[in-house]
Amino acid sequence: MTTTTLAVLVPLLPFLGSAAGLLLGRTAPGFVRPLAVLPTLAAAVLAVLVAVRQGGDETINAATQLTPTGSVPIDLALYIDGFAALVAVLVGVVATCVQIYSTGYLRDDPRYSSYAALVSLFTSAMLLVVYSGDLMVLLVGWEIMGICSYFLVGHYWETPEARAASLKAFLVTKLGDVPFLIGLFALAADAGTFRITGVLGAVANGGLDHPTLIALLLLAGVAGKSAQFPLHTWLPDAMAGPTPVSALIHAATMVAAGIYFTARLLPVFAASAAAMTVLAVMAAITMVGSALAALAQDDIKRVLAYSTIGQLGYMAGALAVGDRGAAVFHLLSHAAFKALLFLAAGAVIHAAGTNSLTAMSRMSGLAKRIPDAYWTMTVALLALAAIPPFAGFFSKEAVLVAAEHTALGDQAGQAAPAGAGWTVLVAGLLTALLTAAYALRLWLRTFRGRGAEAPDHGRQPIAMTSVLWVLAVPSLGFGLTATYVDDWFDGHALTPTVTTAVLGTGLAVAGAAVTYAIWRTLTARTPVAAPAPPLPHVAHPDADAGQVEAEALHLPHPAEDPADPGRALLGPLHGPAADGFHLDAVYRTAFVRPVLAGASLVRFLDREVVDTYVRAAGDSAKGLGWLVRRAQTGNVQTYLSALLAGSVVLAIAAVALANAVAGA
Amino acid sequence: MILAAQAAAEAHGFLSPTGVEIAFLLVGLVTLGAALVTVTTRQLVHAALWLVVALGGLAVEYLLLTAEFIAWVQVLIYVGSVVVLLLFGLMLTKAPIGRSPDADSGNRPAAVAVAVAAAAALVWVVVDAFRTTWIDLDGAVQGSTKVTGEFLFRHWVLPFEALSVLLLAALVGAIVLSRKKKEGER
Amino acid sequence: MHLVYPAVLAALLFAIGVYGVLARRNAILVLMSVELMLNAVNLNLVAFDVWLRDTLHAGQALTLFTIAVAAAEIGIGLAIVLMVHRNKGTADVDRLRDTAEDPHDSSDETSTDGTSDGTPTGEKAEATA
Numbered sequence: 001m002t003t004t005t006l007a008v009l010v011p012l013l014p015f016l017g018s019a020a021g022l023l024l025g026r027t028a029p030g031f032v033r034p035l036a037v038l039p040t041l042a043a044a045v046l047a048v049l050v051a052v053r054q055g056g057d058e059t060i061n062a063a064t065q066l067t068p069t070g071s072v073p074i075d076l077a078l079y080i081d082g083f084a085a086l087v088a089v090l091v092g093v094v095a096t097c098v099q100i101y102s103t104g105y106l107r108d109d110p111r112y113s114s115y116a117a118l119v120s121l122f123t124s125a126m127l128l129v130v131y132s133g134d135l136m137v138l139l140v141g142w143e144i145m146g147i148c149s150y151f152l153v154g155h156y157w158e159t160p161e162a163r164a165a166s167l168k169a170f171l172v173t174k175l176g177d178v179p180f181l182i183g184l185f186a187l188a189a190d191a192g193t194f195r196i197t198g199v200l201g202a203v204a205n206g207g208l209d210h211p212t213l214i215a216l217l218l219l220a221g222v223a224g225k226s227a228q229f230p231l232h233t234w235l236p237d238a239m240a241g242p243t244p245v246s247a248l249i250h251a252a253t254m255v256a257a258g259i260y261f262t263a264r265l266l267p268v269f270a271a272s273a274a275a276m277t278v279l280a281v282m283a284a285i286t287m288v289g290s291a292l293a294a295l296a297q298d299d300i301k302r303v304l305a306y307s308t309i310g311q312l313g314y315m316a317g318a319l320a321v322g323d324r325g326a327a328v329f330h331l332l333s334h335a336a337f338k339a340l341l342f343l344a345a346g347a348v349i350h351a352a353g354t355n356s357l358t359a360m361s362r363m364s365g366l367a368k369r370i371p372d373a374y375w376t377m378t379v380a381l382l383a384l385a386a387i388p389p390f391a392g393f394f395s396k397e398a399v400l401v402a403a404e405h406t407a408l409g410d411q412a413g414q415a416a417p418a419g420a421g422w423t424v425l426v427a428g429l430l431t432a433l434l435t436a437a438y439a440l441r442l443w444l445r446t447f448r449g450r451g452a453e454a455p456d457h458g459r460q461p462i463a464m465t466s467v468l469w470v471l472a473v474p475s476l477g478f479g480l481t482a483t484y485v486d487d488w489f490d491g492h493a494l495t496p497t498v499t500t501a502v503l504g505t506g507l508a509v510a511g512a513a514v515t516y517a518i519w520r521t522l523t524a525r526t527p528v529a530a531p532a533p534p535l536p537h538v539a540h541p542d543a544d545a546g547q548v549e550a551e552a553l554h555l556p557h558p559a560e561d562p563a564d565p566g567r568a569l570l571g572p573l574h575g576p577a578a579d580g581f582h583l584d585a586v587y588r589t590a591f592v593r594p595v596l597a598g599a600s601l602v603r604f605l606d607r608e609v610v611d612t613y614v615r616a617a618g619d620s621a622k623g624l625g626w627l628v629r630r631a632q633t634g635n636v637q638t639y640l641s642a643l644l645a646g647s648v649v650l651a652i653a654a655v656a657l658a659n660a661v662a663g664a
Numbered sequence: 665m666i667l668a669a670q671a672a673a674e675a676h677g678f679l680s681p682t683g684v685e686i687a688f689l690l691v692g693l694v695t696l697g698a699a700l701v702t703v704t705t706r707q708l709v710h711a712a713l714w715l716v717v718a719l720g721g722l723a724v725e726y727l728l729l730t731a732e733f734i735a736w737v738q739v740l741i742y743v744g745s746v747v748v749l750l751l752f753g754l755m756l757t758k759a760p761i762g763r764s765p766d767a768d769s770g771n772r773p774a775a776v777a778v779a780v781a782a783a784a785a786l787v788w789v790v791v792d793a794f795r796t797t798w799i800d801l802d803g804a805v806q807g808s809t810k811v812t813g814e815f816l817f818r819h820w821v822l823p824f825e826a827l828s829v830l831l832l833a834a835l836v837g838a839i840v841l842s843r844k845k846k847e848g849e850r
Numbered sequence: 851m852h853l854v855y856p857a858v859l860a861a862l863l864f865a866i867g868v869y870g871v872l873a874r875r876n877a878i879l880v881l882m883s884v885e886l887m888l889n890a891v892n893l894n895l896v897a898f899d900v901w902l903r904d905t906l907h908a909g910q911a912l913t914l915f916t917i918a919v920a921a922a923e924i925g926i927g928l929a930i931v932l933m934v935h936r937n938k939g940t941a942d943v944d945r946l947r948d949t950a951e952d953p954h955d956s957s958d959e960t961s962t963d964g965t966s967d968g969t970p971t972g973e974k975a976e977a978t979a
Contacts, residue, residue, distance in 0.1 A: 085920050276856025637943055641774040648781045655789055678852065685851050692859045699863055699886055703870030708879060715882050718863075722889050730854065730875035731896045738892075741917050742862030746885060746924050749888030753878045753928040757935045768873050769944040775872030790857040799901045806900055807910060815907040816914070823911075827918050841929035844936075845962050 003053045004062045007078050010046045011127035011141075011585070014040040014095070018120035025113030029428055036116030038098045040123055044092025047127070051085035061197060063133060071110040072188050079133030079196050081326050082488030084329035088130045090332050094339045095123035097467045101343050102244045105350075115155055119248060122148040126253040130260065135184050135194040138261070142180075142225070145254050146173050153241035165240035172234040175591075176224020183217025184211060187268065203267040205480030215275030217270060218261075219282070225257025228316055229286040232309045233583050236293075240300040243346030244540060246301060247339045255308065259315045259331055263324035271324055273417050280320035280420035284427035287313030289581060291434035295441065296570055296577035299355050300345050303442050307384060308338055310431055314399050317424035323402035325489030330395035332485075336474035337383035337391060340376055344468055347373035347460050348446060348561060357442070362451035374447055376472040381443050383475045383507050385436040393505070394479030398502055400428050404497070429507055436508035437515045441565050445518050469603040565643060676798055684801065688728050695721030706767045708759045712750050717742050729799075731807030856897035863890035865968045877941040881924060888920045 017039030024031050055061055063077035080088075106112045125148065128141035147170070154166030158612065188194045190209050191202035202208060220531055221226070225237040235255070249255060262269060262279075269275050287310050294306035311334045318327035351356045351370045352363060360366060365375040383392035406421030459465075491566060567574050576582055676682070681689070698717035702797040705711050726735035805811055816824060863886055870883025892913045899909025935941045 110774065570876025632950055634770075635771065635944050636946070637769060637771045637872050638774070641771060641778050644782065644868060644872070645774075645778045648785055651789075652785050655785075676852070682851065685855060688851065688855050692855065694860065696862055696866070699866045702886065703866055703874065703879075703883055711879055711882060715885065718886065719889060722863075722893060725856065725859070726896055727923075729851075729896050729900050731900065731910060731913075734892075734896060734917075737890075737914060737917055741921055742885070742889070746921060748926055749924055750878055750882060751952040753931060756932055757878065757941045758879065759876060759941075764894060766942075767879070769876055769942075771944070772873045775869050778872060779865045779869035782868050783862055786861035786864065787858055790861050791854060794853045794857055797901065799851045799853050799897070800903075801851055801900070803903075804917055806903065806907070807896075811907070812910060812914075816911055819906050820911045823915060824954060831918060831922050834926050837910040840927040840932060841926070841970075842932045 003050055003060055003080075004078060006046050006053070007050050007060065007080055007131055009129060010043050010050060010092070011124050013043045013046070014120040014124035014127065018117040021113055021117035021120060027119065029113065030114040032116060033103050036120060037096070037103065038187060039512070040092070040099050041096045043123070043127065044089070044096045047085075047088040047092040050080065051089050054080055054085045055083070061133060062446065063195065067548050070190065072194060074136045074194055075131030075134045076137060077195055078131055080131060082264060083260070083324070084130050085120060086332060086485065086488055087256070087328065088127055088380045090335050091123065091126050091130060091256075093204065094335055094471075095119070095126075095248065095253070095341060096344050097343070097471055098248045101247075101346075101464050101467045102242075104463030105244055105346055106242060107461065111155065115152070116637060118148050118151050119245070122152065122248065122253055124256060129257050133196050135196065135199070139181070139184060142221075142261075143177070145225075145257060146170060146177065149173070149238070149249060149254055152245040153244050155245065156240065159240065161237075162240040165234075165237040165285045169234040169238045172231055173224040176231050178220075179217040180221020180224070183214050183221065186217065187214045190214065199265065200267055203271055204273075208268070210272055211268065211271035212274045215272045216278065218265070218268070219275060219279060222258035222262050222316075223282065224258070225261075226255045226312050226316065227309050228258070228282050228312060229289060230583065232286060232290070233580060233587065235309055236297075236305040236580060237303045238626035239299065239305050243301065243342055243349065246305070247342035247346075255312055256331055256335060259312060259319065259327060262316070262319050263328050263331075266319060266322065266324045269319070276320050276322070277417060277420050279316055280423045283313045283316035283320050284423045286310065287427045287431040288318065288434070291431045291438065292570065292573060292577045293580055295434060295438040296567075296574050298357050298578070300348065300357055300360070300442065300446065301342070301355060303357070303438060304338070304341050304345060307341075307435065307438065308334075310435060311338065311384075312443045314396060314428060314430070317428060318399040318402055320420050321403045321406035321424055323398075323406075324334055325494060326395070326398035328489060329398050329485065329494050333383070333391035333395040333474070333478045336471055337380040337477055339469060340380040341384065343464070343471065344373040344377035344380065347468070348377070350460070351455075353455060357445045361445040361449040363449045363453070364451055365453050366449060367447040370460060372468050374462065376468040376475075377446075379472050380475050381439040385439040385512065386432055386504060387436075387508060388501070390477060391475050391478040393501075394494070394496060396428075396432065397501055397504060398494040400425065400432075400500040401494075401497050403428060404500055429503060432504045433507040433511035436511035437569060440512045440515045441519070444516070444565070450523065469480045495634060515565050515569065522565060522568065684728055688725060691721050691724045691728070692811065695725065704768075705765045708754055708764065708767065709751070709760075709761060712747055712754060715750070716747050719747070726807075729807070730801055730805070733807055733809045733812040735807075738825050853897060853901050856893055860890040860893040860897070863887075863893070874946060875942050877934070877943050878928070880943060881927050881931070884927075885920065885924065888916060892916055 012245060017035050019270065021032060021035045024035065049061075060078060060080040063075040065073060065075050099116065102112075102116065102119065106115060107116065122145060125141040126145035129138050129145070132138040132141060150170040153169050156162040157166070184194075187208075189449060191199045193199065193202075204212075212566050220231070224231040239250060241249075269279065288311065290306045290309035294303050294310065297306060299304045311330070315327045315330050315334070318324070320328060346359070347370050348366070351373070352366055354360065379390065382392035386392045386396040388394075402430050403421050403425040407418055407425050408421070409418050453495050570577055677816045695718050698714045698721060702711050702714040702718055705714065719738065723738040723743070726732075726738060867883045867885075867887030867890060870886060873881055874880050874883060894915070895909040895913045899907060901912075902909070931941050934946065938946065939944075
C-alpha cells in the first residue's frame with residue numbers, strides 16, 4: 001500500500017469502528033469492546049507506519065476533488081509533514097490507551113457502547129484535523145470534536161454538574177468557533193484557496209490583505225479549543241466527564257487541536273506582529289493564572305485541568321515566539337504525561353472513593369493500595385514539574401530557549417517581537433515555580449495523607465494498570481529524543497541551554513522545596529489525632545470505577561483544610577484562585593445575563609406582539625364565521641323569502657334594463 | 665291576427681266594459697278576497713274552506729274564458745279532492761279547531777314585503793305589456809269537452825300517459841310515506 | 851275581454867300565494883298557499899291559450915297536466931307532512947330547524963380554543979340521525 005492509502009486509512013478506521021459500534025452496540029454487545037479498541041489500535045499502528053515512511057523529510061501532499069464547489073475549491077487533501085506524522089502517532093497511541101483503559105474503567109457502564117463509539121469518532125475527527133490538507137475538511141473534524149466533547153463530557157448526564165459542564169464546553173468553544181469560521185473564510189478569500197499549501201504559499205508571497213484581522217479571528221477559535229484565556233473556563237468544568245474522556249480531551253485531541261492548528265498555520269500568524277503579541281500575552285496570562293488556580297483547587301481532576309491549561313499556555317507561548325517545533329515538542333511530551341496523570345487520577349479516585357484532595361489527605365496508605373498508579377503518577381508529576389531527565393523538562397526547556405532567543409533578539413529573521421519573547425520567558429519561569437509547587441502539593445496530599453487507613457477495593461483491572469506503565473515510558477524518556485525529533489520539525493535545535501535549564505530547574509526545585517517546607521510545618525502543627533469531621537463518601541465504593549467517579553461528582557467538597565499548603569502559599573489570593581478568579585461570574589454578567597434578557601425580550605415579542613397578530617387573524621375569521629352562521633336559522637321560510645326577494649329584484653332589474661335598452 | 669286583435673282592442677276601451685268583463689271582475693274580486701282570507705285567517709279549517717271559495721271562483725273564471733272542461737276538472741279535482749285531502753291532513757296532524765294565535769310565523773314582515781314587491785312588479789309588467797290586448801271570446805268553441813278530448817288525445821297522448829305513470833308513482837309514494845311502520849321494521 | 855283582467859288577477863293571486871308560503875306556520879297551510887300559486891299559473895295559461903287560439907291548445911293541455919301534477923304533489927306533500935308530524939310531533943315549519951346552526955355554538959365564540967366543539971356537533975349528529 002502506498003503511504004497515501006495508509007494515511008487515508010488512519011482517520012477512516014476509527015470512524016468505521018465508531019459507526020459499527022453505534023450500529024451494533026445494542027444488538028451485539030460482545031463486539032463492542034473489540035470494535036472500540038481494534039480500529040483505534042490499527043489506526044495507531046498505521047500512523048506509526050506513516051510516520052516511519054514519511055521520515056520527517058518530504059511532505060506528503062495529495063488531494064482529490066469530489067465535486068466542484070464554486071469560486072473557492074474544497075479538496076479532500078492530505079498534508080503530512082513531520083508535525084502531522086508525529087501528532088498522529090501521539091493521537092493514535094493515547095486514544096488506544098484511553099480505549100483500553102476504558103474497557104476496565106467503564107466495565108459495567110450501561111452506556112459503554114455509545115461511549116466507546118463516541119471516543120472512536122472523537123479520535124477519528126482529531127486524526128482528520130491532523131492529516132487534513134484543506135482547511136474546510138479540517139473544520140469538519142474540528143466541529144465533530146466539539147459535538148463529541150459535548151456528548152462525552154455529559155456522559156453522566158444524570159448529574160446536573162455533567163449536564164451544565166457539557167453545555168458549557170459546547171457553548172464556550174462555539175463562542176470561539178464562530179470567529180474562527182469567519183477567519184477561515186477571510187483567509188480563504190485572501191488566499192483564494194482552502195488548501196494549506198496554497199495558503200502558506202500566499203503568505204510567503206505576501207498575498208494576505210488583512211493578516212492581523214485573520215490571525216485574531218483564528219486566535220479566538222484556537223483559544224476556545226485549546227482553553228486559553230479568556231475562553232478556558234470550560235476545561236475545569238469538563239472534569240464532570242469520565243476520567244478517560246478527560247485524558248483524551250486534555251492530552252491528545254481537543255485542546256491539542258488548537259495548538260496544532262496554530263503551529264500548522266504559524267506563518268499566517270507570524271505575518272502579523274500584533275497577533276503574535278496578543279498570543280504571547282494570552283499565553284502568559286493563561287500560564288500564571290491557571291497555575292495559581294491549580295494551587296487552590298480541591299478536586300484532583302480540577303488541579304490537573306488547570307495544569308493542562310497552564311501547559312497549553314507554554315505551547316501557545318512557544319508559538320507566540322515563532323517556534324512551532326518547541327510547541328509541538330511540548331505538545332507531544334505533555335500529551336504523554338498528562339494522559340498518564342489523568343488515567344492515574346482515575347485509579348486514585350476509584351481507590352479513595354472521593355475526588356477531594358482534602359479527603360485524600362486524611363487517608364493513609366493510599367500509595368500502598370494502588371502501587372501502579374502511585375509510581376506512574378510520581379513519574380508524570382516529575383515530568384509536569386519539569387525535573388530532569390523527565391520528558392517535561394526537555395520540552396519546556398525548548399519553549400524557554402525559544403523565548404529567550406526571541407527576547408534577546410539573537411535569532412536571525414525571527415518572526416515575533418522581542419516583547420513577546422520577554423513576556424513568555426518571564427511568565428514561563430514564574431509558572432515553572434508554581435507548577436512544581438502544585439505538583440508537589442497534589443502528590444503530598446494524595447499519597448502522604450495521615451489518618452484512617454484507606455479502604456481496600458482490591459486490585460485495579462489489568463487493563464487500567466498496564467496502560468499506566470505504557471504511558472509512563474514516554475513520560476520518562478521522550479525528552480531524550482529531543483536531538484532526534486528536531487529533524488522532523490523546522491530544524492531548530494530543541495536541546496536545552498545551560499542558562500534556562502539552570503533557571504527553570506532551579507525555580508522548580510525552589511517551588512517544590514517551599515511547598516514541602518510549608519507542608520511539613522502545617523502537618524506538624526495539626527494534631528494527627530484531631531477529631532476530623534466525618535467526610536462524605538460515595539455510596540458504592542466497591543463498584544465499577546466509572547460509577548464511583550459519577551457518584552463522587554455529587555459529593556460536597558469539605559470545608560477549607562488548614563493543613564493545605566496551597567492555602568498558605570497563596571494567602572489572600574486563595575479564595576479568588578479557587579474560584580477561577582471569578583471569571584465565570586464575569587461571563588455571567590457579560591454574556592449570560594444579556595443573552596437571557598434578550599431571550600426574554602424575544603419571548604415577549606413573540607408571545608405578546610407576534611401572537612397578537614396571529615390570534616387576531618384567527619379571531620377575525622372566527623367572527624366572520626359567526627356572522628355567517630347567524631344567517632343559518634334552519635327556517636325554510638327565511639331561506640325562501642331571501643330567494644324570492646332575490647328573484648324579484650333580478651326580474652325588476654332585467655325589465656328595467658330591457659326598457660332602458662329599448663328606450664335608448 | 666294580432667293586428668286584428670289590436671284593432672279590436674282599440675275599439676274596446678276600459679271605460680265601456682262588456683258584460684263578460686264585469687262578471688269576470690266581480691268573480692275575480694271574490695276570488696282574491698277568498699284567497700286573502702285563506703292566507704290570513706287564524707282558523708285553520710276556515711282557511712281550507714275559504715280555499716274552496718277561491719278555487720271555485722277560479723273555476724267560474726275558466727268558464728268565463730270559455731274553458732269549460734278545465735273549469736269542471738278544477739271543480740272536481742281541486743274542490744272535490746285536494747281540499748278534502750287538505751282537510752284530512754289538518755285533522756290527522758291534530759290542527760287546533762278554532763282560532764290559533766300562532767298561525768303565522770315570525771317571518772311575516774319579510775313575507776309581506778316580498779309579496780307586495782312581487783305583486784307590484786308582476787302587475788306593472790303585465791299591465792305594461794298587455795294593456796291593449798283583446799281576447800276574442802267569440803268564434804269557434806275552444807274549451808269544450810269535445811275539443812279538449814280531441815287535442816289531448818291527438819297531440820298530447822304521450823305526455824298524458826307519462827303523467828299517468830307519475831300519478832301512479834305519487835300514489836305509491838304517498839302510501840309508503842304515510843304508512844305506519846310496524847314494530848321492528850326499519 | 852281584455853287580457854289584462856285575467857293576467858292581473860293571476861299576478862295578484864300568485865303574490866297572495868307567495869305571502870302564504872312565506873308567512874304561514876302550519877305546513878298544511880303552506881301547501882294550500884302553494885295551490886293558490888299553481889292556480890294563478892293555470893289561469894294565466896288558460897287566458898293566453900284562449901287569446902292565442904293555438905291549434906295545439908298547449909295552454910289548456912298544460913293546465914290539465916298541472917292540475918294532475920298538483921294533485922300528485924298535494925298527495926305526496928301531505929304524506930310527508932304526516933310523517934314529519936308523526937316523527938317530530940309538530941307540523942310547524944319554523945320548528946323544523948335541523949339544519950340550523952346550533953345556538954350552543956355561540957358560547958365558544960368567547961373561548962379561544964376549539965376544545966368545546968366536540969359536544970355540540972355530537973349532539974347535532976344525534977339529532978339528525
